Each structure stands twice: as C-alpha cells, then as structure tokens.
Amino acid sequence: MAKPNFQFQKRQKELERKKKNDEKLQRKLAKKDLASEPAPDQLSQEDVIE
Incomplete structure (x- = not known):
C-alpha cells in the first residue's frame, strides 16, 4: 500500500x-x-461650479 x-x-x-x-490583498488595494479616487461625475460637477 502506498x-x-x-x-x-x-x-x-x-x-x-x-x-x-494575494487575492485578498489585491481586493483590498483595489477597494482602497x-x-x-473621486468619481468622474464629481469632477465634472466641481468644474461646473468653479
């Protein structure tokens, strides 16, 4: 028997x-x-206000 x-x-x-x-770390970094980073919609609204 083996x-x-x-x-x-x-x-x-x-x-x-x-x-x-490693996968968990990648998810944490992506979430961070x-x-x-601000959302693109937020950037455009700030530009319109200024």
Missing part, C-alpha cells in the same frame, strides 16, 4: 493559502484605490 505524501499535501496547502492571501 504511503501518503505529506510534504506534497503541505506544499499544496501553503500555495493555496498564499494564493488566497476606488475610495481614494
């Missing part, structure tokens, strides 16, 4: 965890960028 390859399983789990964390 022995389970625990090193392979551990490595796959680590890669999966790293990928998930959207919050910091």
Whole structure:
C-alpha cells in the first residue's frame, strides 16, 4: 500500500493559502484605490461650479 505524501499535501496547502492571501490583498488595494479616487461625475460637477 502506498504511503501518503505529506510534504506534497503541505506544499499544496501553503500555495493555496498564499494564493488566497494575494487575492485578498489585491481586493483590498483595489477597494482602497476606488475610495481614494473621486468619481468622474464629481469632477465634472466641481468644474461646473468653479
């Protein structure tokens, strides 16, 4: 009977965890960028007022 390859399983789990964390970081950065940039509609309204 074949022995389970625990090193392979551990490595796959680590890669999966790293990928998930990278995706989470990208979502946070995208959300931060959207919050910091004013919407195009807001820019045009400010230009009209001035």
